[in-house]
Amino acid sequence: MADKVLIVDDEEMIRDLVKVSIKDLGVDTYEAQDGVEALEKVKEVKPDLVVLDILMPNKDGFRVCSEIKENPETSGIYILIITSRDTVLTQIALKRTGADDILFKPFDPKELKEKVKKGLGLF
C-alpha cells in the first residue's frame, strides 16, 4: 500500500507546491487547510507523514503537532514542519512538541522531497 502523506497549510499554492515536489515518490496525498481540519484528517486518514505548517488559523502547527504526538494512536506519525518562522524559539518549541524534522520556507523542493523520503523510510 502506498504511503499516505497529509499536507497541512492554509495556502493552496504551498500545498500544490508540496504535492508537486513529492509527486515522484508515488505517495497518496491528502490536504488540510487549518489545524482543526488537520486533526480530523489525521483521525480519518491515518497518514504516515504529515507536512505541517505552523502559522495557521484555528490551531497552529505547534498544537497540532503536540496533539498528534501525545495521542498514542497517532504518535508514530512522522511530522515534518515547514514554516517561515526561523527563530530559535521555534527550534526549542519543536523539540518540546516532538516534531521529527523542520524545513524553512522558502525551501528547495528537492530538499523537501529528500526529507519526505527520509521520513517515510524510502530508500
Added chain:
Amino acid sequence: MSEIYDIIIKRKNYFCTVLALFAVLTAAFSINNGRALIGRPFPGFSTLRNNLVPVVWMPAWGGFEKGIKFGDIVVAVNGRPMADGDALNEYVASLEPGTSVKYRIDRSGVLRDFTVPVQIFSLKDYLILFPVVVSIGLFFYLMGVVVFFLKPRNPASGAFLFNSVLVGLTLISTGDHSTIHRNNLLLIVMPFIGPSFVILGLYFPELLRFRKTVTAIVLGIAAPIAFLYAYLFNDISRYVVIDTVFLVFMSTCNAVAALIIVRSFYHYTDPITRQKAKMVFYGFCLTLLGSTPFVIGTVILKKMVFFWFIPPALMMIPLGIGYAILINNLFDVDAFITKTASYVLVSAFAVLVLFGTMGLFSFALQNITGQSSQIVSVVSTLIVVAMFRPLRVRVNDTINRRFFRQGYEYRNTIQRAARFLNSIIELEELLNNILDTVVDAIQIEFGSIMLRKKDDRFRVTAERFYSAAPPPSSPSKIREEAGERFIGEAHPLVRYLEESKKALHLTDLETMNIPEDDHARIEALMHESRFVLFIPIIYELKLIGLLGLGAKRSGAWYSSDDIDLISTLMIQTAVSVENARKVEELKKMVELETSYRELKALDELKDNFLSMVSHDLRTPMTGIKGYALILRDMVRDEEQQKYLNIIVQQSERLTRLINDLLDVQRFEDGKMTLELADLDLARLVRESVDAFEGATYEKQLVVERSIPEREIIVSGHRDRLHQVVTNLLSNAFKFSPPDGRIRVCLEVIGDGSKAKVSVSDAGPGIPIELQDRLFEKFQQLQNPLGEKDQGSGLGLALVRQIIEYHNGKVGVNSEPGKGSEFFFFLPVKI
C-alpha cells in the same frame, strides 16, 4: 602698640594668669585687712584718708541720719583737728560705743557741726563691705579675663578686659580705701573707667573707624587726671577740685559711651550688630532705671538710697557683653526682657497676695486663737507658697495672653498648620501654606522653601514675602541658572545641615567648627541672599529640603522659641512633602504601568507583525523559488534553464534580504535569542573560507590564510558566526581588484583571553569620515570598481549585532589606497 598686643596674645596664658592672680591677691588682701574692723568702734560714717566722706554707706550707719553727707570734709573731731582719716579712726576706736562725738564739717566752704554717736563696725557691715563687694568686683574682673582668654583675637575682648579690670579693681578696693585706707589702687584706676566705657563702645558691637584716635584722646586726658587724682589726694582742698574734674570727665565719658552704643543700635541694620547693641542698650536702660534713684539720692539729696540694686543691675551689662563677645550668638533680648518682666510682675503680685493674706490671717486668727502673729505669718506664708505654682501658671498665662500674645499664638500656629498639613496633598499648595503660616506667625520679612530635586539641587519651590510686593532687588540671590534659583548639593551649607540636622543661624557661623573655605562660602551665601536662618527639612534621616528665612520684621533675633516652633513645623512638613511626593510618584507609576502595558502589547503586536510580515513575504517567495526550481528541472533548453536560474537566484536574494531585515530588527528589539555552544573558531573560520572559495569560482580568488592548527574554543552560534565570516569575505571580494589578495587571519591576542579574526583586502580603502557609519543599517559604500552591489546594506550591521551578541567587538582599519582590514574579537574560553 599692636606688637605689644600680639605678644600678649602669644603669651596669653601667662598674661591671664598674672592678671587673675593679681586680682585674687588684691581681693584676699582687702578681705583680710577688713577683718580688723569687726567689732571696732567707728564714727558711724566713712572717711577717706584725706578726711573726705566718700559715697560708701551702710543702712545701719548713724552718721548720715545725723546729717553727714557725701562730700563733707572732716575738719575737727571733738575740737581736735585730725591729721588724716587714719588718725580719726584711731581716735574714735579708742572711745566707748555710744559716745557722742562732735564733728566739725566743711561743706562746700561752710563749716558745720554734727554730733554722731560712736558705733560698732558690725560683722554684717564687714561682710557686705568686704567679702560681698570685693567678690562682685572680682567677678567683674575675672569675667573680663576669662572672655579675653577665650577670645583673644577679638578686639572687643581687649576693650572688655580693660573695662572689667578697672571696674573690678575699683570695687575690690572700695571697702578698703574708705575704711582702713590701705588700698589706694582706686585712685589710679577710677579716672580710666570713663574712658574704658568709651573704648568699649568703640570696639563693640562694631569696630568704629575712628576708634584708635578717640582711644588715644580719652586715654590722653585720663592719664593726667589719674596722676593728679593720686598725687593731690592728700591735699584735700585741691583734691576736691580734681575730684570734681574727675566726676565731670567720667560723666562725659559715660555719656559719650552711651551715645556711641545708641548710635550703633540705630545705625546698623545688620541684625547681628543690632542685636548686640540691643543687649548693651537694654543693659544701659536697666542700669539707668536702677541707678537714677541712687544718683538722685546721693548726689542731689545727699542721701544714700537703693544702693543694693546697683551691682545686680550693673552686672547685666558686662554679662551680656561678655557673653556676646564669647558666643556671638545672642539669645533674643526681647524675649528675655518679656520673660523677666513677666516673672517680676508675677512675683510682685504674689508678694502682695502674701502680705495681704498674712495680714488677714493674722487678724482673723489672732482674734480666734490669740496666738502671736509670727506663727500665723509662717502658716500663711506656707499656704501662699503652696498656691504659688498654680497661681504663677495662671498669672503667667494671663500675662502671656494679654501682653505677650505672640508666645500664646505659637501653639495656635502649630495647630493651624497641623490641620492643613494633613489634608493638602498638592505639593505646591502645601508649601505655600506652610510658608504663609511661618512668615505670618513670626512676622518674617521673607522665606523660601527649597526642595531637593532629582538632580540633587535644592531648588526654590515656594517663596513668600511679607508685604505683597517683593522688594525691588530680589533678596534671595541664590545661584540662578536658567531662571531657576537653587543651592547645589555640594555647597558647604547643605553638607553642614545634612550632618548637624539642626537649624543654622547667622550667629552660629562663628562658633561652627568647619574649614575656613566652607565658612567663607556659607557666610557669603547668607549675606548675599539675606537669609538669616536655615532650617533643614529632614525625612528619615535624609535632607530633603531647606527652609531659608530672612530677618524678623521687628529686627529682633530668632529666639529659641521661634526656632523650636519652626523646627516642629518642618518635621511635619517633611512628612507631608514626602507624602505628596509619594502620591505624585504613585500617579506616575500608574500612568507608567498603563503605558508600559500598552507598550508591551504593542511590542508583542510588533513581533507578531514581524512574524506576520515574514510569513506573508516568505509564502510567495516559497512559491516563486519552488516552482522556478521545479520548472528548471523540467526544461531541457539551456537558455530556458538560464532564465529560470536567474529567477531562482533573485528569489534567493530577496529571501536573504527578508531574513536580514528580520534579523536586524530582532536584534535591535532585543528579541533575538541565539543558542550558544562551544565550538572551535579555527575550524569554523577554515570551513567558512573553504565554502567561500568554493562559491567564488568566477573570479578564482585565492584566500590567504593564517589560521592556527590548534583548537580555539569560543562560545558561539555556528551558523551566525559562519554568516559573519562569509559576509566579511564577500565584502572583501566585492571591493577587491581582479588580482587582489584577500587575507584571513585568526590569532589569539592579549593574555590569551581574546581571539581576533581579520579579513583584509587590497581594495580602494575607506576614507576615515565614512568609517564611523560602516556598521550601521543601510550603509552602502560606492564601489569604485563599478560592481553593482548586490547587498542590502545590512550585512555589516548584522555582523556587528551578531558579534556584539557574542560579547565581542567589531572594527575596521582602513586608509584610502591602502586597502581595508575588517576584524572582530571574541572572548576565548579557557
